[in-house]
Amino acid sequence: MTELVHPRTSINEDLCYQINSIVDPKEILFNLFKRFEERAAIVTSGQLSGMVLIHLAHENNLPFRVCTLDTLRIFSETYDFFEQVEARYDIQIERIKPDPEEVDQMVSKHGEHLFFDGKDKQNYCCEIRKVRPMQRLLDTLDVWFSGLRRDQSEHRGLTPKSELVNHAGRSVLKVNPLAHWTEEQVWQFVSQYDVPVNPLLKPDKHGAYFESLGCVICTTRILPGEPKRAGRWRWQNAAASDNNKECGLHFAI
Numbered sequence: 710m711t712e713l714v715h716p717r718t719s720i721n722e723d724l725c726y727q728i729n730s731i732v733d734p735k736e737i738l739f740n741l742f743k744r745f746e747e748r749a750a751i752v753t754s755g756q757l758s759g760m761v762l763i764h765l766a767h768e769n770n771l772p773f774r775v776c777t778l779d780t781l782r783i784f785s786e787t788y789d790f791f792e793q794v795e796a797r798y799d800i801q802i803e804r805i806k807p808d809p810e811e812v813d814q815m816v817s818k819h820g821e822h823l824f825f826d827g828k829d830k831q832n833y834c835c836e837i838r839k840v841r842p843m844q845r846l847l848d849t850l851d852v853w854f855s856g857l858r859r860d861q862s863e864h865r866g867l868t869p870k871s872e873l874v875n876h877a878g879r880s881v882l883k884v885n886p887l888a889h890w891t892e893e894q895v896w897q898f899v900s901q902y903d904v905p906v907n908p909l910l911k912p913d914k915h916g917a918y919f920e921s922l923g924c925v926i927c928t929t930r931i932l933p934g935e936p937k938r939a940g941r942w943r944w945q946n947a948a949a950s951d952n953n954k955e956c957g958l959h960f961a962i
């Protein structure tokens with residue numbers, strides 16, 4: 710594998726430029742894990758793109774860090790799936806959890822299912838269970854690998870291969886090595902290399918499937934033809950055209 714990132718490169722526009730010029734996602738992973746070691750991590754909910762990144766990083770024969778946000782409300786299938794992934798790739802996936810005191814305070818004041826009360830309460834729940842844990846994770850990172858792809862929603866249509874995000878007054882390089890891949894390419898890859906797939910992503914007998922892996926209740930299956938983010942918080946923003954449902958993780962932090 711070719712080293713394309715200079716060993717003394719810091720987090721700046723030049724680094725973005727270098728990364729954007731590398732076509733092969735495996736080479737991007739190689740270069741950044743080699744340069745930033747444990748200050749770089751793949752952050753994934755276990756979706757297909759994240760699994761492709763894990764597979765490619767594993768092929769580089771370099772140590773690599775994988776993290777997931779465990780909101781304490783994810784599906785049992787997903788917990789089981791992560792154990793399967795750990796065994797397959799001989800890795801330890803870091804479960805980043807919310808602050809128990811913050812969760813207790815929120816639940817005792819508003820109830821476990823506060824997200825039914827409206828967008829503000831849903832945002833508050835996502836803030837406590839996802840966004841703040843992500844910020845604590847970012848305290849430990851210079852490079853954040855994400856599996857975002859442009860074809861996942863209209864909102865994600867301009868996803869760059871890499872960008873600088875501000876975190877606590879400094880820049881973190883957010884890298885989306887598969888930004889330009891299509892869903893078809895991802896499925897082809899996992900099939901060709903026998904990459905583990907969370908069973909929730911596979912269609913049931915009605916053809917319905919999970920397009921994204923989130924929390925129980927807030928994430929539901931979608932039917933073919935529905936917008937890809939339609940399965941999120943179905944009781945809100947119910948307009949069929951809504952394809953713009955995000956939890957705050959992928960906004961500027």
Ligand code: SF4
Nearest residue numbers: 824834835838924927
């Ligand atoms: S997806 Fe639902 S349960 Fe999960 S953090 Fe957001 S509002 Fe809370």
